[in-house]
Amino acid sequence: MDLNKHLEMEKGGTPGSNDATILVNESGVISFANQQVYDNFGYEHHELNGEKLLNLIPGANLQHSGAGEIIHQLGIHRDFSLFFRVNSFQLAKELYYLIVVHKVKDQSRINQQQSYPINELVDLIYALDESTIVAFTDEKGKIINFNKKFCEVSKYSATELIGKDHRIINSGHHSKEFMQELWRTISSGSVWRGEIKNKAKDGTHYWVDTTIVPFLNEKGNPYKYLAIRKEITEYKRVLEELGKFVNKMADFQFALDASSIVAITDQRGTIKYVNDQFCRISKFSKEELIGQDHRIINSGFHSKEFFNNLWKTISSGEVWKGEIKNKTKDNTYYWVDTTIVPFLDEFQKPYQYLAIRYEVTQRKLAEEEIQKMTGKIIDVQEEERKRISRELHDDIGQNLYSHLITINRLQTEMDHPLLDQMQDEATEIIESLRHLSWELRPSVLDDLGLFPAIRSLVAQFLEHHHIKVHFECYLNCRLNANKEITIYRIIQEALTNIRKYAYTEEAAVTIQEIEEEVRVEIKDQGKGFDIEKVTRGVGLFSMEERARICGGNLILHSREGKGTKVILKMPL
Missing domain, CATH: 1.10.287 (Helix Hairpins)
Incomplete structure (x- = not known):
């Protein structure tokens, strides 16, 4: 599962179901944005991934934003006023910022002073009591007043809370220095903002986003404090789970980067990311690769049909696996065992592709040497x-x-x-x-060619083994000696197998020229067999090797009771 999908699954637990939430890395690049962001700013899904936050909220200075500080800005694309709150955290040694954006629907209220009558103030207090944890303490920190939300969350009764200080809900999570800094701030008359982990009466823990406002007397000294808190336990849980997931993903990425060649492309095949292994083997720098497609390393070895099939597979949402011969910047060649995984959007359409490759150049070179040696042995x-x-x-x-x-x-x-x-x-x-x-x-093969040699072979097969072979040949010209002997030997071996195992009295051999290819088919309607259950013998191995040496391939079809068909395809 990728990071975006994980966040989308978890976004129901982020603060406020209507909040627009953005995850940004240390460089200011957006890693994730929930659907509310796309709705507010007018973008399509996935368009913001990889974009700079400054393109969305100009002037946003994350490094100088205090934890939990509420900042007023103007969003672009759809111009509107907004407030956002920034919280930073570190995962896998990387700094991230979680930004919660609130859109201001009524622009006229930003710059206008409002005077509320008493009934509106009552309504405001009611709304605050319903949504927020509120508590007043005296100058020594003793609780002198609180709302019912405090009791609901802390699970203490009013009589248990009154006259106590906040140590009654201290979870022990925060250091002594943390609490000393809090008291130093508010006792000097300044507002303190931050996140605190508390403990309820039943021993469970909960998190609150807290603002503590000191009320000052005529001498400028605090005589009581107002603490306004919003519970963010679920939000912190999601953040913790996100941290674990990011750490796990970082471990996976480290292992993958250390062992594999990795690239990510968009749905059009444009390279968005490459790891160091990709640069090492291709000899291109990241700057030379990003923004290009994989034609930059195309060796020209594979056919157009090969890549058409590759793209047809991954664009339909299926994983493609195979071996590809690529070319480096200095025009040397290398082979990679490749797996391409499509990442699908909510409509099951690929929006990017992950290609994982392992270099197999030495193995391919060894296979080529073995093939050459096999060819020499056969010659x-x-x-x-x-x-x-x-x-x-x-x-x-x-x-x-x-x-x-x-x-x-x-x-x-x-x-x-x-x-x-x-x-x-x-x-x-x-x-x-x-x-x-x-x-x-057969001397006739060297003297007269393939057609007379096969016709003679078929006649002898009938004479010695009493199996009638229907033979048809549609070649327009003689082939070179190696290809003719390859076709002859494959037909000879296939007929020998029919004699031994097929238990039939008839067979058919067809040789035809189709465009730039020779196609040979040997079939019978005999006993047949289950290909998965039968051990591949020396005869079949010899046939496959002969075909491969001449640039062709051998295809075997058989079913129990349905006969057997051997097909040889070979370039002219």
Whole structure:
């Protein structure tokens, strides 16, 4: 959960449900504003996040505002008079200001003196008694008068309070110096303002926003004091919870910043925040990154469709995960394992995005090296197969043919059962040798190309295994040797799997050229299997590696009782 959402959930507990509340950091930047602020000042939701307070209330000087001091200012955007009260607090070693704004609806009352008749004064006292804790003490601090609100909040009766001093509700929270400063202020004839934590009769604690006004005699010395308090217990609780939350968020941010590359963008993708890790790996400064979008680090490696899919995912409110190749300021490349999380407003629309990345450059380089090595191994394997196939065909095969001719010549000169047996055995060995040579590397693939080689493979598959394969090819030109042998081997392996596991009498192979891509499909209507439950064997791994080496990818579909489909997609 982010800070804004937490504050919005808690805002019901801030002082006065109609109060406009603003949270500002030490630099004067607005971190949070509740809905009343947006209503009063005429802004749309989230527009104020990241704005300067001075753009909203010119002349507001937070550093020189006393705690709880009420200040009159003029708000802008919708010009109106306002009063605001400032309270500062420190969280995670950072200073924050909580500002409660009261709008003055009747401007004419600001500068006009009012004379109230007695009945209006009575009404004012009644309103004060209903909403505020009021108490009078003598010059020594003994309680001489108070209203019913004091009794309600403190849970003491009138007889228990009268004649006592305020130590009866002392919570022990404040230091001796705090109380001494309070008494020094009011005994000198000055008004004291601040927040005090008190203790009720039942032991529960409550907070009051307090103003103590000394009444002076003709010599200028206080003869009694008026204490006006407003209970802010819930407000302080929310503030405390906010402090815990901010501390927790600070811990999370520290851990995240120490381990991850972090960036926040607005709904248009413009960068609003980057951490030091982002700058370190990209080699751009924060000033160079803020206000830009991520095209500043685009390597050009990924397709337009890749980024279209990324944006389609996050703009719909879904989390996107994947690996991206980026480019630094000095044009070197790096890979990041990326998670992009959309932050949603009340209408479930993204208003900003959080991107968390982990550098995986070394792993990607290792994968590329492994892929290159695998490609070299496959090339060496194919060359060795080709060599052995030719030796079997040209050397051993020719010698066997010579022996068969010799046997045939002997049969013309003499008749013996052993000669007939030798002829049959030699013929069978030649056929097996020819089939083995074909399996290793069909010469027709090198001599005539992919289409004749697959057609011959399909014919032999029917002859040896009695499985009919429907073959269609729609290629307009020959491919390079590596791609042709890749397609041939994948079809060969897929048909071998059909023979072993599908329990079917028919299959289909289709090769077609679609725009700039070759698409190969091998399917059957056999037994099928659950992909999640079957262990991926060497054959499937070999097929995937061959596809990857040629820049393609292999897709496998299968369901129990519904057959299997293997699809190879590869650039021309």
